[in-house]
Amino acid sequence: MPITIATTYISIYKLIPEYLITKKYLKFSVYTLYTFIISTYLIIVSIFLGLIFLSRFQYQEMPPISRNIFFVMLAVYSVVIIVSAFKLLKLNLKHTEETKRLENKILETQLKLKEQELNYLKMQIHPHFLFNTLNTLYGFALKKADETPEMILKLSNLLDYLLYQADKPFVLLSEEINHINDYLSLENMRFNNRLNVTFNYENCLENTSISPMLLIPFIENSFKHGYLKNGILDIVISLSSTKELICFSIENTNSKNKKSNNGIGLINIKKRLELLYKNQYKLDIIDNNSIFKVNLNLKIE
Numbered sequence: 001m002p003i004t005i006a007t008t009y010i011s012i013y014k015l016i017p018e019y020l021i022t023k024k025y026l027k028f029s030v031y032t033l034y035t036f037i038i039s040t041y042l043i044i045v046s047i048f049l050g051l052i053f054l055s056r057f058q059y060q061e062m063p064p065i066s067r068n069i070f071f072v073m074l075a076v077y078s079v080v081i082i083v084s085a086f087k088l089l090k091l092n093l094k095h096t097e098e099t100k101r102l103e104n105k106i107l108e109t110q111l112k113l114k115e116q117e118l119n120y121l122k123m124q125i126h127p128h129f130l131f132n133t134l135n136t137l138y139g140f141a142l143k144k145a146d147e148t149p150e151m152i153l154k155l156s157n158l159l160d161y162l163l164y165q166a167d168k169p170f171v172l173l174s175e176e177i178n179h180i181n182d183y184l185s186l187e188n189m190r191f192n193n194r195l196n197v198t199f200n201y202e203n204c205l206e207n208t209s210i211s212p213m214l215l216i217p218f219i220e221n222s223f224k225h226g227y228l229k230n231g232i233l234d235i236v237i238s239l240s241s242t243k244e245l246i247c248f249s250i251e252n253t254n255s256k257n258k259k260s261n262n263g264i265g266l267i268n269i270k271k272r273l274e275l276l277y278k279n280q281y282k283l284d285i286i287d288n289n290s291i292f293k294v295n296l297n298l299k300i301e
Helices: 002-020 025-054 069-143 148-164 173-194 216-225 264-276
Strands: 195-202 233-241 245-253 281-287 291-299
Touching: 002 025, 002 069, 025 069, 069 148, 069 173, 148 173, 173 195, 173 216, 173 233, 216 233, 216 245, 216 264, 216 291, 264 281
Parallel strands: 195 233
Antiparallel strands: 233 245, 245 291, 281 291
């Protein structure tokens, strides 16, 4: 029994944790061999001590089990192997739990990084949009135009959307449509008679959700880079949805000397689409001498 206990403890507290688990296979093999030789020697000594002290050198008086040295060794090493197997199983379960915990921690970190990147991309939109709107409002105020109060009201609605809705992961598509309508109203006031914009939205289901501020950069890009032909900027916007798909397109007049797809807005929106709708969207951009057009299809779950 003492030899069995000693051999088992050496196996589960020394050989397995320090050499086998750490993949020091050569040392594990050498020290296991040493342990086997020493324990075998001690088993043989214990049998002879039993013969001397308990049986008075009378082999026939020894217990039948103790007479067979191979049976004794088999019994001892069976206990060692079984206990070592349980030790390995325990270490394996502990390693699995630790791996799972680390994987969860990595996933949490990735989600936080993704959220921070999305917030950063949204922050890029807000100053640019607010600067343009406040600049327009300033011009109306200087002229003391009658439209100034209405513009302030539209701007307050947009600020409410930016401050309280844009931080949500998703909003209703109807809220995004209202936001676009307010934005177009402001731009109509700014362009006055130099703008011809059409916004068609149909079959937009009430319970359809979309990431906030996802479509407005395309519209901002059209106003910023659109080309006035005969003193008028033409923009056509269409939006529709089904239970599985949101279809958005925007088209504006363009000039061969003016490229529309180099602004921060489109770069921003491509990154956001990759983060939010990876492998669930299709974005086509057509940029030629006469028109600039964007087609976006989003798969929704």
